[in-house]
Amino acid sequence: MPNDTSSKLQKGELRFTILGTRGSMTTASPEMMRYGGNTTSYLFETEEEAIIIDAGTGIMNLPDVGEKRLSLIITHTHIDHILGLPMLLGSLRNRNITVYGEIRGGYTIRQQLERYLSIPLWPVSIDDYDVTVDFVNIAEGVSFSIGGVRIDTMPSNHPGGSTIFKLLYGGKVVIVATDFEHSPEASEGLISFARGSDMMLYDAQYTPDEYEQCRGFGHSTYEQAVIIQQKADIKEMLLVHHAPGHTDAFLDDLQCRLEAEGCKNISFAREGFKTVI
Numbered sequence: 504m505p506n507d508t509s510s511k512l513q514k515g516e517l518r519f520t521i522l523g524t525r526g527s528m529t530t531a532s533p534e535m536m537r538y539g540g541n542t543t544s545y546l547f548e549t550e551e552e553a554i555i556i557d558a559g560t561g562i563m564n565l566p567d568v569g570e571k572r573l574s575l576i577i578t579h580t581h582i583d584h585i586l587g588l589p590m591l592l593g594s595l596r597n598r599n600i601t602v603y604g605e606i607r608g609g610y611t612i613r614q615q616l617e618r619y620l621s622i623p624l625w626p627v628s629i630d631d632y633d634v635t636v637d638f639v640n641i642a643e644g645v646s647f648s649i650g651g652v653r654i655d656t657m658p659s660n661h662p663g664g665s666t667i668f669k670l671l672y673g674g675k676v677v678i679v680a681t682d683f684e685h686s687p688e689a690s691e692g693l694i695s696f697a698r699g700s701d702m703m704l705y706d707a708q709y710t711p712d713e714y715e716q717c718r719g720f721g722h723s724t725y726e727q728a729v730i731i732q733q734k735a736d737i738k739e740m741l742l743v744h745h746a747p748g749h750t751d752a753f754l755d756d757l758q759c760r761l762e763a764e765g766c767k768n769i770s771f772a773r774e775g776f777k778t779v780i
């Protein structure tokens with residue numbers, strides 16, 4: 504894994520890094536490398552904590568987080584959100600990690616991940632890695648804390664379920680709303696959950712035209728992102744979960760369209776983007 508020499512964070516600072524933001528399936532096309540081909544994984548760091556949301560292939564970009572406590576929060580276990588997990592576990596020698604996720608389909612978060620990390624899908628089981636993994640099942644709609652970071656949750660509108668997270672730290676509020684399909688009711692719920700946030704990651708997998716062919720697939724559009732940003736008064740909107748077929752040129756074009764319409768502080772997220780919130 505690449506060695507990260509990022510500056511030390513001060514108390515109250517929250518650093519956000521996009522490790523991967525492609526949706527549904529990883530892509531290695533040279534035409535997609537600026538926005539990135541790795542699937543969904545996001546890193547939030549404080550002085551003491553390294554909190555990863557989702558374990559898509561982007562998790563292979565995890566920088567060296569030193570002695571920080573490691574936590575992994577899973578929105579849901581669709582394959583694009585967990586594909587990189589074996590690579591993470593293989594890279595953590597003699598470390599501890601706590602994995603959080605909801606019970607789905609009657610399976611605990613551990614059982615869901617074991618279905619992937621077991622023969623015949625994968626030859627190494629979770630217990631075989633040189634890492635201590637603790638699992639925490641989170642109940643729908645609960646709040647919990649990791650160190651000084653408070654995390655509120657709400658259920659997403661997504662086939663099989665997914666969780667939307669709100670991270671609160673140092674007076675800042677960040678929403679992670681990947682794998683969300685808009686509807687009048689779902690969007691209202693998200694608007695009241697997210698109101699006044701500093702940053703939101705929002706699922707904009709489809710163009711409005713594509714969405715017409717993909718209703719019920721559990722994803723949204725940049726057009727809906729603009730509406731939610733305005734109604735919820737979100738300072739910075741990052742559009743995530745890019746469709747596997749959307750090239751850099753295509754996403755650049757959508758970005759230009761947003762700017763031409765006067766939309767501000769909204770952009771298609773790029774792998775490797777890093778900011779202190």
Ligand SMILES: [Zn+2]
Nearest residue numbers: 526527583682
């Ligand atoms: Zn997904």
Ligand SMILES: [Zn+2]
Nearest residue numbers: 579581661682
């Ligand atoms: Zn999904």
